[in-house]
Amino acid sequence: MQQGNEQAPLIRLSGVRKVFGGTAAIESLDLAIAPGEFFTFLGPSGSGKTTTLRIIAGFEQPDSGRIELDGQDLSRLPPHRRDVNTVFQDYALFPHLTLLENVAYGLRAKKIPSQEALQRAEQALASVQLGDFGARRPGQLSGGQRQRVALARAIVNRPRVLLLDEPLGALDLKLRHQMQVELKALQQQTGITFIYVTHDQDEALTMSDRIAVFNHGRVEQVASPWTLYEQPQTAFVAGFVGITNIIEHHGARFALRPEKIRLLSPDARPEGQEAIPATVKAVSYLGMSTRFLLHCADGRTLTVVEQNIAHRAEAPRLTQGSAVLAAWSAEAPWPLAA
Amino acid sequence: MRFDLARTLLWASVVAILAFLFVPVAIIMVYAFSASNIQGWPIQSFTLQWFARTFADDEVRSALWLSIEVAVVATALAMLMGLLAALAVYRIRGAASEAIAFAIVLPIALPGILTGMALNSYFVLWGINLSFTTIVIGHATFCTVIVYNNVIARLRRLPPSWAEASADLGAGPWRTFRLITLPMLSSALGAGALLAFALSFDEVIVTTFTAGAQTTLPLWIFGAIRLGQHLPEVNVVVCVVILLTIVPVLLAQRLMGRAALLHK
Numbered sequence: 001m002q003q004g005n006e007q008a009p010l011i012r013l014s015g016v017r018k019v020f021g022g023t024a025a026i027e028s029l030d031l032a033i034a035p036g037e038f039f040t041f042l043g044p045s046g047s048g049k050t051t052t053l054r055i056i057a058g059f060e061q062p063d064s065g066r067i068e069l070d071g072q073d074l075s076r077l078p079p080h081r082r083d084v085n086t087v088f089q090d091y092a093l094f095p096h097l098t099l100l101e102n103v104a105y106g107l108r109a110k111k112i113p114s115q116e117a118l119q120r121a122e123q124a125l126a127s128v129q130l131g132d133f134g135a136r137r138p139g140q141l142s143g144g145q146r147q148r149v150a151l152a153r154a155i156v157n158r159p160r161v162l163l164l165d166e167p168l169g170a171l172d173l174k175l176r177h178q179m180q181v182e183l184k185a186l187q188q189q190t191g192i193t194f195i196y197v198t199h200d201q202d203e204a205l206t207m208s209d210r211i212a213v214f215n216h217g218r219v220e221q222v223a224s225p226w227t228l229y230e231q232p233q234t235a236f237v238a239g240f241v242g243i244t245n246i247i248e249h250h251g252a253r254f255a256l257r258p259e260k261i262r263l264l265s266p267d268a269r270p271e272g273q274e275a276i277p278a279t280v281k282a283v284s285y286l287g288m289s290t291r292f293l294l295h296c297a298d299g300r301t302l303t304v305v306e307q308n309i310a311h312r313a314e315a316p317r318l319t320q321g322s323a324v325l326a327a328w329s330a331e332a333p334w335p336l337a338a
Numbered sequence: 339m340r341f342d343l344a345r346t347l348l349w350a351s352v353v354a355i356l357a358f359l360f361v362p363v364a365i366i367m368v369y370a371f372s373a374s375n376i377q378g379w380p381i382q383s384f385t386l387q388w389f390a391r392t393f394a395d396d397e398v399r400s401a402l403w404l405s406i407e408v409a410v411v412a413t414a415l416a417m418l419m420g421l422l423a424a425l426a427v428y429r430i431r432g433a434a435s436e437a438i439a440f441a442i443v444l445p446i447a448l449p450g451i452l453t454g455m456a457l458n459s460y461f462v463l464w465g466i467n468l469s470f471t472t473i474v475i476g477h478a479t480f481c482t483v484i485v486y487n488n489v490i491a492r493l494r495r496l497p498p499s500w501a502e503a504s505a506d507l508g509a510g511p512w513r514t515f516r517l518i519t520l521p522m523l524s525s526a527l528g529a530g531a532l533l534a535f536a537l538s539f540d541e542v543i544v545t546t547f548t549a550g551a552q553t554t555l556p557l558w559i560f561g562a563i564r565l566g567q568h569l570p571e572v573n574v575v576v577c578v579v580i581l582l583t584i585v586p587v588l589l590a591q592r593l594m595g596r597a598a599l600l601h602k
Contacts, residue, residue, distance in 0.1 A: 059502050079505040086506045092499035096521045105517075106507035157507065 008071070010035040010193050011056065011161060016065030018051055025051045027217045029065070033161075033195065038187050040196045042204040043214030044240070049197045052214075053163050056195065057086050069160060080109070084161040085154035089169060091146045093138035099125060099149050100134035106157040124156035125149070144175050155186070161193045168203065180206050201241050205229065213237050229257075233337050245302050247333060254333035258305040261332075263292065263318065264325040275327040278302065280318050292318065294326055302326055363580065370573035377569065392574040398558065402578070405555040408470065409538040412477035416534045419478070420485025421527060427486075428493045439490070446483040453479055454547030461548070468550030476548035477541060481534035488530030488594075492523055529593040532586035540583055555579060 009032035016029040026048040033039045041049035054060040056067060058079035067074045074082055085106065093102050100121050107117035125131050128148035138146055147167060154162055164183075168176045184207045187194045198204055204211050205225040212222045213236070221233045232238035235246055238255035245256040264270060266277060278294040281301070287308070294302040304326065318324060369377055373385040392398050427439050445453060457476050461468060500522065504514040542556045549557065559575055562568045 057502075057506060059505075079502070080508050080510050084506075086503070088499045088503060090497060090499055092497065092503035094500060094503070094518060105504070105509070109504075109508035109510075109513060153507070 007034060009033055009068075010037075010070055011195070012066075012068040013052070013056075014066045014068075016052070016055060016062045016067065018048075018055060018060060018062050020051075024217050026055075026062075029217075029219060031212060031219065031222070033193060035193055036191050038184065038194045038196065038207055038209045040198060040204045040208040040211045041214055042198060042201060042211050042240070044199055047214035048217040049199075049214045050165055053086075053165055053195060053197050056161070057084060057163055058082050083159055084163055085157050085159040086163040086165065087150045087154050087167045089165045089167065091138075091150040093146055093149055093153070095138050098135050098137055099130065099141075102138065102149060103153045103156055106153065110157070120156055121152075124152040128152045143170050144179070147171060147179065151183075151186070155190065155192070158190075159192065161195060162187075164194060164196045166197055166199070168198075176203070183207060205241070211241075213240060215240070231334055235336050238334075238336060243303055243305070246336070247300070247302075249333070253336045255336055256302075256328060256333045258291070258303045259289075259307075261302060261304045261326050261328045263304060263306065264327050266323045266325050268325050268327075270325075270327045273327045273329055274333075275325050276300075278324055278326045280320055280322045280324060283318065283320060294324070296326065366573050366576050367580070370570070370577045372570075372573075388570040388574045392571040395568075395571060397553070398555075398571065398575060401553045401555045401558040402575075404470070404552055405539055406582075408473050408477060408554060409535045412474045412481050412538045413531050413535045415474065415478045416481030416485045417527060417531050419482045420487075420530060420534075421489055421523070423482065423486045424489035424493055427490060442486055443483050445479040450480075450541075450543035451547075454544040457544070458547040468548060470552060472548045472550070473545055473552060473554070476544040477538040479544070480541075481538055484534045484537060485527065485530035488526045488533070489523055492526035496522055525593045529590035532590040532593070536583040536586045536590075540579055 011033040013029055013031040018026040043049045055062050103124050104117040104121035125134055168179050211228055213220045215236050221237045228241050232255050238244040243258050247254050247256050276296050278296040280292055281295045282293040284291040289305050289307050292304045371384045372381045373383040423442050461472055501514055504518045540556050545554055559572055562572050
């Protein structure tokens with residue numbers, strides 16, 4: 001279920017527009033998200049990704065356009081009548097209720113008998129490794145535990161779509177990596193469609209089936225992680241997803257990823273490759289890799305990343321001021337839309 | 339530790355201000371236990387007889403009872419109106435919101451004598467007899483403001499995501515109000531009510547203009563002092579008033595303090 005366009009979409013936004021105080025937060029947005037997809041809205045802050053999520057949840061009303069869930073128009077439905085649930089950025093756990101009451105809240109609101117609601121809430125808490133914590137209150141939990149409760153509270157309702165608004169933003173890096181894996185596993189287990197908002201490109205690439213890249217209230221590209229990275233359509237996408245060199249050739253612009261450039265000795269004559277003499281301006285050792293900033297003979301600067309694959313510690317081959325030949329295969333540069 | 343002039347001066351001024359505020363109150367409280375019926379130093383001997391005599395006084399007892407009744411009813415009214423007003427102002431956006439908020443807090447800024455006179459002439463105009471009800475109405479004007487102020491301050495500090503999360507989980511507006519918003523506001527509402535009670539209990543000016551034949555405890559004190567009668571009993575009554583106002587204020591502070599911890 002990687003491609004959204006082959007089957008009827010579960011969520012469809014058409015011509016959605018939202019203006020805040022005279023400036024358009026979202027300019028005429030069209031999106032189709034397939035059932036069971038892990039779909040990510042990626043973009044910098046203020047790009048309209050969170051607003052779009054809030055429009056799907058029903059917290060914001062679009063100024064124009066249509067939102068459909070499984071063919072049904074959602075535009076007129078208040079949030080409590082939409083079959084979607086949200087994991088909030090600040091988790092929004094109810095501080096005066098126990099964890100069990102928090103998780104059972106949605107079930108009780110849907111008039112599920114309290115016996116069954118509590119039972120299902122207990123199971124949901126257990127499934128996020130907080131089975132023994134049911135009687136505690138949110139104030140007694142760590143950030144990571146609150147995050148799990150927020151997740152359990154949403155997922156226990158078995159919504160058609162789960163909306164996640166930067167849910168890992170408040171966690172430290174290690175926990176974030178661990179939760180990325182768990183979230184993806186949970187999504188595959190439950191088969192629930194996830195719409196995930198983040199500004200973190202690593203997070204987006206790690207988990208998503210498809211990613212929509214937001215910029216200034218518009219979607220620049222919707223594609224799989226591989227396509228976004230290897231075949232970005234715009235300079236913004238190329239620059240936001242990973243590091244890139246933008247090179248110009250006969251008036252056209254190309255994205256050239258830093259790991260696709262090889263550094264050769266200045267007298268090498270590689271065959272069938274583009275090559276340009278350059279001087280190393282800066283060297284950053286990053287552990288797994290080393291990043292070089294090159295000053296090219298034609299005045300351009302290029303960023304190059306080399307994997308550190310040598311088995312033994314050896315003196316660095318290149319230092320600041322070294323003369324090199326930067327070379328790449330003719331297919332490596334990817335043409336960008338004008 | 340080194341002698342710190344700034345620190346010493348700060349402490350000295352704190353002590354001076356506290357003394358300025360509380361020494362007169364403390365003296366009255368000491369007088370209440372003085373055996374002599376003439377106020378003067380040094381106090382010769384101590385007694386509890388004034389307490390016994392005061393509580394046996396029917397006038398004092400009915401005044402105390404009236405004050406409590408007025409305070410309770412005015413507070414109940416203020417809780418309802420203050421809560422509703424705060425919820426309404428919180429939802430209204432734009433210039434109208436500020437104008438309405440200003441109009442609601444105005445009664446507490448207005449001199450009590452204005453409120454009292456205005457209410458008095460209003461009641462007279464409509465031929466309404468001054469009674470228990472008119473005292474309660476008079477007190478409810480400023481009590482409502484106290485409750486409103488407490489509740490609106492809490493509402494503005496609540497993250498909107500709680501109400502959103504409740505709606506997101508399928509709860510309609512009424513359920514969200516009942517299960518989420520109201521419990522979040524309860525300590526602010528309670529603290530506001532306790533302060534309103536304390537304020538109503540010792541109110542003199544507005545009461546003077548809105549009471550008919552009724553005598554609340556502060557009015558009784560006022561009258562007794564003016565006539566120079568029952569002075570030992572006045573001291574005892576003042577002790578009771580202090581107790582009945584300080585306790586709610588302390589409780590209100592604790593309530594707000596605990597709530598602040600809860601909502602961090």
